[in-house]
Amino acid sequence: MEASLDPLLLGRLQFAFTIGFHILFPTMTIGLAGFLVFLESRWLLTKHEASLKLYKLWSKIFALTFGMGVVSGIVMTYQLGTNFGTFSRITGPVLGPLLSIEVLTAFFVEAGFIGVMLFGWNKVKPVWHWAATVMVFLGTLNSAFWILVANSWMHTPAGAELVDGVFHVTDWGAVILNPSMPYRVAHMLVASFLTVSFVVAGVGAFYLLRDRGSVLGRQALSLGLWAALILAPTQIVLGDLHGLNTKQHQPVKVAAMEGLWEGRTEAPLVLFGLPDQEAQTNHLEVAVPGLASLILTHEWDGYVAGLDSVAPERQPPVAIVFWSFRVMVGIGLVMLGLALTGLVLRLRRRLIDSRWFLRAMTAAAPIGFIATLAGWITTEVGRQPYTVYGLITTAESVSPITGWEVAISLALFIGVYGVLGAVYLHFVRKIVLGRVPGSGIEIPAPARPTPVGRGADRARPLPAE
């Protein structure tokens, strides 16, 4: 019984589940806070009325999302210690100070100013209100920066040495500016902005489908698409740079992403395949010869290390890394395609009237979240079996607790988070549809009657869901 409930496996599942749930909310709040700063600045400078209305609409969604991010984030601070106590003792001297700085420069800043931002309209002057919005945005950026410093250090540890089983920091500059940090920070921040661009544009498209004259809809779609047009290509370039950085420091992870079992020159780019860890090969492989070498080394005959560069028990679970990487890249390309299509339609003045495009954008509203999750799965599963890359394995990190403690709490987390996630989506939907009491925002009514027997607006699908 005890043996079947493995605290390591369950602890990993629990951590993956809780952090996967959590990251969705910061992804939204970072980008959304930036959008709110833009809207309020524009309103203050030009008295642009639609900007204020958009601010009112999105600040309601921001409040809900921020609350979810805070409460699911508090869980993370403690879960590190409950499930991976041994890891905490070994890495506390490095990661603890970084997380403390995050709390001091981010959580408190956000918490201190969000009250003014959400409830202070009648209490402070407009410019101070604007300053509060800016502070909340800076808080989200600080938070992302410090947590990514800590995460990156675990991928590319630097500036510390293991003495008697505990890390001693020799150089804080090297810890903070560890090799993968700049790439990870840039990639994640742009992911957040890009994700929110599609959420905003998607809601705008949804409004335009209901009423082609909706000013809110036109503004949201237009702003979202402009942002996506800049951010989608930027993200592809950043992703490429991050990949090259990973190849330098975690070549085995890149080999797993590419599904490359044997190191070689003229390495093929595997488009499709079913990685088989036991047989150490791909089945049904479709590949373009030499392309992986070109992408990763920028030369046709460049050498790319394979999974065979380490023993099989030191390889990450290849299939998960391989597929999540393809999901991320695939969505990135879809986003680029939609942004470019939007530009073409805009130049032809067909943007508002191309209903097929509005439908596509509505459906695409949540895809950024999927891409972000897939990216995190790629990088976090790809570093297995290590927690601190090359130094501490995940098995060495686990707490001295029983499997069933973890099992009970995992079941509780899945139950509670499942309910909360559903309720969150329910209320976001209510806000988007203008069904929150006293919202004061004119939301377009449904454009066409829906089939008989389903309440006119109850059964209507919503982009955010």
Next chain:
Amino acid sequence: MIDLPLILAGVIVFAIVMYVLLDGFDLGIGLLFPFVPDEADRDTLIGSIAPVWDGNETWLVLGGAILFAAFPTAYAVVLPAFYLPLTVMLLALVFRGVAFEFRMKATRSKALWNAAFFGGSLVATLMQGLILGAFINGIEVDGPRFAGGPFDWLTPFSVLTAVMLVAGYGLLGAAWAIWKTDGALQRQARRLAAGLMLAVMGALALTSLQTPLTHPEIAERWFGGLNLLWLSPIPLLTAFAGWRLWRSIRGEGEVGPYLWSAALFLLGFLGLAVSLWPYAIPRAFTVWEAAAPASSLTFTLVAIAFTLPLVLGYTWYAYRVFRGKVSPGAGYAAIGEPDETR
């Protein structure tokens, strides 16, 4: 040479005190919900904590983060030892945190979110009280690792501290309500505060007797030699604060009830510090034995020195913006409503 572990232990105690005094009152507001049945009154109570609860809870995160940074050995022992109560506490805080926002947007499900807000507040407080009692009892360790069982935290003593904390947070909540409301709601809060204060004083007396009776080392600390003489100001000041609190609740005090309740808590903390000093984990590791390497302590302390004054500054500002009696209708329903004066 400055004593870095000592200073950082002081910072953690400061964070915990801030957490208890601040989140204590907003958890306490949740505990009062069953006794304030009117929905408009409940909206007012929620409105009084809506702008600040999130910052209040952040002190708990700060305490955890600095413990992780400065005393990783203690962090690695305490968290697995209290695995179940901590997890349940976190889930309760999750429930209550979202219940705030959901209940204002809800129409049909409002009763459900009221229950979640009360239940979450109650469970979170009970778990904190259990953890407090279990911490005083001590944790079984083997070298730097936790070596006890999954239910070591459940003892009659920890149940007593849990009940005490429920009464204590309820008192802070009622005192906060006296400060932020007026009229019938304030009178109701005064009645609740009076009852809760008696419960707190009773539980505090019981705990103060029970602790030395079941922990010989703590008895020695208080009653050995001339110690009681030196330490006698703590019980005497506690009695004085209790008397002032009572007068302020029964009289016209607006801010007094909260301040004197806070004073009671501070004296309780002081008594606890006397009992547990100098341990990071009672009778297992001292603060020096559990401390991280000096490079981490220095770095953390420098970061704190630069940022904590700012944090206190804008926290004070945020409280100032929302000073005075809370107006009915404030709170989550009013998010993003710039043009309407109320």
